[in-house]
Structures are given as structure tokens and as C-alpha cells.
Amino acid sequence: MTLPALDRHSAVPLYYQIQQHLLGQIRSGALKPGEPVPSELELSAGLRISRMTARQALKSLCELGVAYSRRGKGTFVSEMKLERNFRQALSFSEEMQARGSKPRSRVLSFEVTDATPDVAKALRLPHGEKVVSLRRVRLADSSPMGIEWSRLPLQLCPDLLRSFDPRGSLYQALQERYGIRIAVTEEVVEASVAGAGEAKLLGIRRSAPIFAFTRTSYVRGGQPVEYVKSTYRGDRYKLVNRLTRPDGGSAGED
Amino acid sequence: MTLPALDRHSAVPLYYQIQQHLLGQIRSGALKPGEPVPSELELSAGLRISRMTARQALKSLCELGVAYSRRGKGTFVSEMKLERNFRQALSFSEEMQARGSKPRSRVLSFEVTDATPDVAKALRLPHGEKVVSLRRVRLADSSPMGIEWSRLPLQLCPDLLRSFDPRGSLYQALQERYGIRIAVTEEVVEASVAGAGEAKLLGIRRSAPIFAFTRTSYVRGGQPVEYVKSTYRGDRYKLVNRLTRPDGGSAGED
DNA sequence: AAGTGGTCTAGACCACTCG
DNA sequence: GAGTGGTCTAGACCACTTG
Numbered sequence: 001m002t003l004p005a006l007d008r009h010s011a012v013p014l015y016y017q018i019q020q021h022l023l024g025q026i027r028s029g030a031l032k033p034g035e036p037v038p039s040e041l042e043l044s045a046g047l048r049i050s051r052m053t054a055r056q057a058l059k060s061l062c063e064l065g066v067a068y069s070r071r072g073k074g075t076f077v078s079e080m081k082l083e084r085n086f087r088q089a090l091s092f093s094e095e096m097q098a099r100g101s102k103p104r105s106r107v108l109s110f111e112v113t114d115a116t117p118d119v120a121k122a123l124r125l126p127h128g129e130k131v132v133s134l135r136r137v138r139l140a141d142s143s144p145m146g147i148e149w150s151r152l153p154l155q156l157c158p159d160l161l162r163s164f165d166p167r168g169s170l171y172q173a174l175q176e177r178y179g180i181r182i183a184v185t186e187e188v189v190e191a192s193v194a195g196a197g198e199a200k201l202l203g204i205r206r207s208a209p210i211f212a213f214t215r216t217s218y219v220r221g222g223q224p225v226e227y228v229k230s231t232y233r234g235d236r237y238k239l240v241n242r243l244t245r246p247d248g249g250s251a252g253e254d
Numbered sequence: 255m256t257l258p259a260l261d262r263h264s265a266v267p268l269y270y271q272i273q274q275h276l277l278g279q280i281r282s283g284a285l286k287p288g289e290p291v292p293s294e295l296e297l298s299a300g301l302r303i304s305r306m307t308a309r310q311a312l313k314s315l316c317e318l319g320v321a322y323s324r325r326g327k328g329t330f331v332s333e334m335k336l337e338r339n340f341r342q343a344l345s346f347s348e349e350m351q352a353r354g355s356k357p358r359s360r361v362l363s364f365e366v367t368d369a370t371p372d373v374a375k376a377l378r379l380p381h382g383e384k385v386v387s388l389r390r391v392r393l394a395d396s397s398p399m400g401i402e403w404s405r406l407p408l409q410l411c412p413d414l415l416r417s418f419d420p421r422g423s424l425y426q427a428l429q430e431r432y433g434i435r436i437a438v439t440e441e442v443v444e445a446s447v448a449g450a451g452e453a454k455l456l457g458i459r460r461s462a463p464i465f466a467f468t469r470t471s472y473v474r475g476g477q478p479v480e481y482v483k484s485t486y487r488g489d490r491y492k493l494v495n496r497l498t499r500p501d502g503g504s505a506g507e508d
Numbered sequence: 509a510a511g512t513g514g515t516c517t518a519g520a521c522c523a524c525t526c527g
Numbered sequence: 528g529a530g531t532g533g534t535c536t537a538g539a540c541c542a543c544t545t546g
Binding site: 033034065068076078079086087088089090181184185187188189190193207209210211218220222223234238239240241242244245 | 287288306317319322330332333340341342343344435436437438439440441442443444445446447461463464465472474475476477488491492493494495496497498499500
């Protein structure tokens, strides 16, 4: 087991340097699933750091899901595929890039409107507040994948209509222009079938299976930023989720 | 701000006692969304504990998603609905009970078979290994919700066929009889339409929208325990997910 | 008995935010 | 400058697992 060379004068925290090193060992196969990673004492003695720092490094590994700890036994590399295929709160652009496809958009409308009751409720706006509304057909490598209808509070992004090219990445624009960073997305997913309008926009036949999403995205503190209703082709789109169980407590099986 | 009375002789960790107390304050409304929770120094001075312990309590709150910290500012109650409606790796029985419905099952088959290639791969079994196969129609309050087809490695639960009443909760039996506790589930969700056989079992018309799930469940270390293919009615079933963004890093917005 | 992780202490320096 | 969280130290006792 090779230990990392730490840079004690770096702005990068020690525990994070260790975490990254171990992550590299796991990815490269030097540490295999089921094998123990260095114990807290091994790390603290070998790297001349305090045990709490070693502990923080191992804990952060566990939080990533790539390792797990057992009291009295040690910390081990998880046997789960740690492929990053699991769904996160990605924008369409990010998701398509992660798949190796080129995201494109066909803009259906881009305007300021009054918030309808469902939008106002989701975005926690007063009745009749103005929102930016953006409707787009989303394409991957020129083939239609879904229809998205986003609404954002106008006050959060007052000149979006003028400054944003609606064919580009909305999340990127929000971050760059307003410093708004989405932290979490809540979504409701329904299975449905395409209506006539959807079928035409998506290039599928009527009554073909589709996913219907209703999503609300929030910044870190919980303020809602975006409310999206979207429709995705059932033949082109799958959801890959990773669900954890409520407790996961520390009682012993084995 | 009332601080909790700590029991220093309890087996319950101090940080956990504090976490539970703050959680209670948030749920009761004594601490409202956006308000600061007691700072690390307030807790450590007021409760005569070390700052690291106070910190652990606050950090555990943040990990639950009910609070968030900002360097230089403080730790605040998150504005997100902290309702526990988000999907977790629940069994059908648990999910229906959480909804207030009574779970029931109609058993279609319950037998030992050879693992097909897809099953062997998902459960990481050698070719031709035996698996327990259980097919059921799942009902909520006597109305059909979905069809589930579970396969489990026979070696993990050798006498399940004899000892388990297949109308009951499989997860509960696994835990009670074999000490097996599911920790995480990976799933692939597809939108589809009912075929003739599914339509009949579910009491819906042919071509009605359905969800098709392919799930693999693992114990804490990552060993696969159950492989399930299931079909759920699109008119009765919604997925409510909470997705987080990759980074969530600590750069400053506000 | 030796090794492991879980919890806890009493300090320390730093970067950041705000008045 | 005062207060905040982020990191780090060098110890400690405990419960649990294994030989």
C-alpha cells in the first residue's frame, strides 16, 4: 500500500489530498473491491497526521459511497460499481455531454409571463409575479429527446431575456451571470403516452410511451430557482437511480 | 433558543442527542427555515462540550439536508420541505404502509430455478447457479399496483422456499431469518406500455402507460442480494426523487 | 491481547462575513 | 475586530472483532 505524498503548504486540505489519493488507488485497481483501505492508525502514523484527519479522509470516502466502515474490522472498498452513471441533478446539456452526445435546442418560446398558480406555488412567489418562461425541444446529436418548459422568477435573473442565448445551457448562464448554483432538484416522474402535439415535436407516433417530469430546483439554502415541466421519449431515455435505505444502521450482520 | 439537557451517561452519543434536539426544534417550528441554528461556539459553551462535538452535531444535521452551513456566517435551517416523501430503497410493503395503504400479494409462482444469464450477471453468480424465483402481483388495498419478479441467490437463503410465506414482506424475512439487510438499490426505470398479459394481471387496458423497473439490491458491502424486474401501473404510481448536484462546492453565491 | 472504528476533549490557526 | 465555520493536532476511553 503506497501512501500519498502530502503537500502541507497547499491550500488543498490534507484529508482531501488523502481522499483523492485513495480514490485514485481504487479507480486504478490497486485497491480492489472488498479489500481494506489503510486504517486510521496506519494513515496517521504513516503520514504524520493526527488520527482525526485520517478519519476525516476515510469518512469522506464512505460518504462518496466507494468504501464502508465496520467498527472493530476496518474500512473496505465497496463492491458496488462506482460508475458515475447514477442520476444527479444535471442539466440537459451536462447529461448529454456526459453521454458523449452533443446537446442542442430548438427554441419554441422565450418570454416573460405571469406565474400561473402551480408555478407561483412551486417557486414560492406571490400571485401574479412575473417569471421568465422558456420552451425548448431538446436534441441529442440533432435527434429530438424531449420537450422542456422552464419557468424562473424574473427577479432572480432580471435581464435573462436580453443576455441569454436560449439555445445554450441555462444552468451555465445562471451561474456565470448571477452566481446562482443549483444544489438540489426535486422531481416527480410519471409514465404516460404522447399526445398529438408532443408526438409531432418529438418525432414519435401518438400514444408512444413517454416520461413526464415535474421538477423544482433549489440553491443550497432551499430557495427555489427553476420550475420545469418536461416530456421525454420513452424509447430514448432511461432513469438510472441509486436508492439508499432509511437506516443503514450499525447493527451487525455479516 | 433552548438548549437540550444532555445525558452524559447515556449510550446515545452526545452529538446525536444534540442533533435530535435541534431536529425537534425544527419540526416543531421553534426554529424556522432560514433562521440560524446555534453556532458551534454557542453549543460548546452552553452545553459544556468540545467544539468538535458541537460541530459533529451540526454536520449531521447538514447531512440530513435540514440545514446548511456557510463559512463566516453560520448554520441555517434549510428552506426545503423536509418531508420524507423522497424515494428510498423501500420494499413494496414498506412503501404502501408509508402511504397508508395495506400491502397484499397474489403469488404467481415461488420456486427454485436456474439463473438466466442476466440474473447471474446481476447477482454475480456462476453460470447455472440456483436462484429462488418469486413472482407476485402486488396490491394496495386489494387493487393491483404492479407485478414483481424477484430472484435471489439460493445459497444466501437456502430454506426460503420452505420457511417464507410468499404473501409477506420479503425484506423482513431476509432480515429476520438470515440477518440480511438491504443497504442500497440500483434501478433502471423505463417508460413503456402494457402488453396483453400485464394488462390482464393489472386490470388495465392494453397499451396503458406503465413503469418498467429493473432493480438490483445490495447489502452494505456491495454484495448483490436480489434482482427484480417489475412493472407498475402508470396511473397509480409516481416516482418522487430528490437529486443532488455533483459538486455543491463551497464557492460563494448568495 | 491487539487492532479496529466511534466518540470526545481542549486547545490551535485560518478564511470568510459583517458591521 | 468579532464572530463564524473549515481544518488540524495529540491525546483519551470505549465497543467491537479477531486470533
